[in-house]
Amino acid sequence: MIDIAIVGGGAAGFFAAINIKAKKPNLSLVIFEKSKTLLGKVKISGGGRCNVTHACFNPTELVAYYPRGKKELLTVFQKFGPTETIEWFKQRRIELKKEADGRMFPVSDDSTTIVNCFLNECDRLRIKVEVGAGVQQIKQTTNGFDLVLNNQNVKCRQLIIAGGSSDKLWQQMAELGHTIIPPVPSLFTFNIKHPLLHDLMGNSFSNSTVKLLIDKDLQKQFQLKKEDIQQSGPMLITHWGLSGPAILKLSSVAARLLHYLDYEFDIAINFAGNYTTDQVLETLIKQKAETPKKQIGNTALFGLTNRFWIRLVEEFVDKEQIWIECNNKLLLKIAESITNSSMQVKGKSTFKDEFVTAGGIDLKEVEFKTMESKLIPNLFFAGEVLNIDALTGGFNFQAAWSEAWVMAENI
Ligand SMILES: Cc1cc2nc3c(=O)[nH]c(=O)nc-3n(C[C@H](O)[C@H](O)[C@H](O)COP(=O)(O)OP(=O)(O)OC[C@H]3O[C@@H](n4cnc5c(N)ncnc54)[C@H](O)[C@@H]3O)c2cc1C
Incomplete structure (x- = not known):
């Protein structure tokens, strides 16, 4: 013994x-x-x-x-x-x-x-x-x-x-x-196919916010608080979708719910971290006033990489267009895309x-x-x-x- x-x-x-x-x-x-x-x-x-x-x-x-x-x-x-x-x-x-x-x-x-x-x-x-x-x-x-x-x-x-x-x-x-x-499983990255991310592997965001779009009943059933289903931090575009601390945190906190959903769910991303749509719009309007003749595609803001910025603005305007040619309605659309882009997650991958x-x-x-x-x-x-x-x-x-x-x- x-x-x-x-x-x-x-x-x-x-x-x-x-x-x-x-x-x-x-x-x-x-x-x-x-x-x-x-x-x-x-x-x-x-x-x-x-x-x-x-x-x-x-x-x-x-x-x-x-x-x-x-x-x-x-x-x-x-x-x-x-x-x-x-x-x-x-x-x-x-x-x-x-x-x-x-x-x-x-x-x-x-x-x-x-x-x-x-x-x-x-x-x-x-x-x-x-x-x-x-x-x-x-x-x-x-x-x-x-x-x-x-x-x-x-x-x-x-x-x-x-x-x-x-x-x-x-x-x-x-x-x-x-x-x-x-x-x-916990700590995984999200598989996403979305035109905003396509071919931009390696582009990163110093601060982003990722929010799970789920109905309140499910949130309650899995005992997740408002602050649980929304995580902030750096984020990275990978070959398969999105990774980085903000994504990993969400995968961990909501591990049980995401398993229940068989890893198919929607998220909303704010690529400018904690800035609201109004604040982003304000910055865009200010930029237009300060550099009216500059091409929009040459003015990456909110710490976004040039390549991602161009991808994002090209949804609405030509990258060679100058700021003054861009009306405030278009600027609002860009602001919304920066702060509230929805994406469908289909599957997960292992992190390193x-x-x-x-x-x-x-x-x-x-x-x-x-x-x-x-x-x-x-x-x-x-x-x-x-x-x-x-x-x-x-x-x-x-x-x-x-x-x-x-x-x-x-x-
Ligand atoms: C690739 C990778 C990298 C990681 N890096 C980090 C890191 O850098 N920092 C960090 O904090 N965490 C890290 N983790 C997590 C961390 O490794 C685990 O949390 C930790 O090893 C858990 O320790 P444990 O002793 O409980 O289990 P383990 O380290 O898994 O050890 C359990 C052991 O029990 C043995 N065993 C199982 N069943 C039996 C049995 N019936 N009879 C006899 N033996 C048995 C297994 O063979 C195994 O050797 C990483 C995990 C992975 C997969």
């Missing part, structure tokens, strides 16, 4: 194992990983650089990045958040650096630094790790759990489920009595191979002071197996580190 079995040799499993053994070196603990690769997702994360965390040090602000898990993570982050994560790695001689957008990476810009740190810690703390050891069945016993693996049977007193998004593990947890919120799953163990059934199941004593959870997910930017790993640390403190 071992003291603690950890199912899953990924981010959450390793962070839990290391922190538990550092605190209680005499416990017997084994990580069981079904594949031959340890920390596979950490290795490929952040484009091979591993976006370890985000420079957001106020727990109340931090939880806003989690469409699912906001409420539950607040106390977890108060105990172990990005500040503690930076310090944890520093104590192991790994410095993290902050990029302009707040994402934090190892200074080496290499995810191997993080993988090796975990593997070295496992050696130092004599943590046993078994690869090719998939847990196939879990039975609760009077003094712990019986695990059936593909290559052996194991008995343990306490069990940590850190298997990420795994249908099989969720199925087993359901058999033990847990509720599983059905998994759906990075995806997370919304769904998993129902959070109501987990005690977040300890990460223990409220239904089954001595059963613990951390990482993507839970119904918690976040926007891109280092937040998903931060949740895994924080949950694993809180668990290790209390196990």
